[in-house]
Amino acid sequence: MKKMILVILLSFFSSVVFAQVEGVEVEKPQEEKKEEDKKETKDDDDDEEEMRLIDRFYFGGNVGANFGTITFINVAPMVGFRITPRFSVGVGGTYQYWSDKRFTPTYKQSIYGGSLFSRYMIAEDFLGAGNLFAHAEYENLFAKQPFQDPNTGLITEKTKSFPSFFIGGGLAIPIGSRSAFTISALYNPFYDEFNSLYASPLQIRVGGFF
Incomplete structure (x- = not known):
């Protein structure tokens, strides 16, 4: 009986810890951040380039x-x-x-x-x-x-x-x-x-x- 209660408690705490880890946003690697920043900058440049030279x-x-x-x-x-x-x-x-x-x-x-x-x-x-x-x-x-x-x-x-x-x-x-x-x-x-x-x-x- 004691062993069963111990197993249930361990299972409960494991679930709580796992749920908390899942809810935490893991910080992205620096290189991945740089790639996203480059993409955002490129999107801004594309907006400017949408106006053709002749249209300016x-x-x-x-x-x-x-x-x-x-x-x-x-x-x-x-x-x-x-x-x-x-x-x-x-x-x-x-x-x-x-x-x-x-x-x-x-x-x-x-x-x-x-x-x-x-x-x-x-x-x-x-x-x-x-x-x-x-x-x-x-x-x-x-x-x-x-x-x-x-x-x-x-x-x-x-x-x-x-x-x-x-x-x-x-x-x-x-x-x-x-x-x-x-x-x-x-x-x-x-x-x-x-x-x-x-x-x-x-x-x-x-x-x-x-």
Whole structure:
């Protein structure tokens, strides 16, 4: 009888110990951990590589025009490159044509320049209107300015540069799988009315990309 009780007790304790061992998570070997970390890193890289190189580029720009006594035409194409699905950088070009009939003869001038920009998508489908993005841009335009020679007194024209730095944001309203209509408001915190081609530090732009 005593032997039977002893066997039962030993069997009971063995079951308890075995159950406890089964419930303990055994630490994985270091090499196995490294392999899993590599796999996770590879999965993250694959997510980035899912966007093909050609899909990282997008093209677009802004356009604007005003006709009348003062005619103004603005064409500003740009090329962007998506570093991540949300963050992109790019370059742009600008051509502006001015014609002012208040002068005799009519004053005409072509303005040209370029820009570097970065853009970050803050939120998708913001308030149901479109994708909200932040935008920062450095622009440098070149235009002719009257210059009086101090020696001869003659007035000539010299080409001068007009740099600007804009920060702001806007909405990209999708009109296709890769295309969108954009409207943005940009502000130049370093605006100088005596050294700028813009009448205001705030600029509203309308354009798009594809």
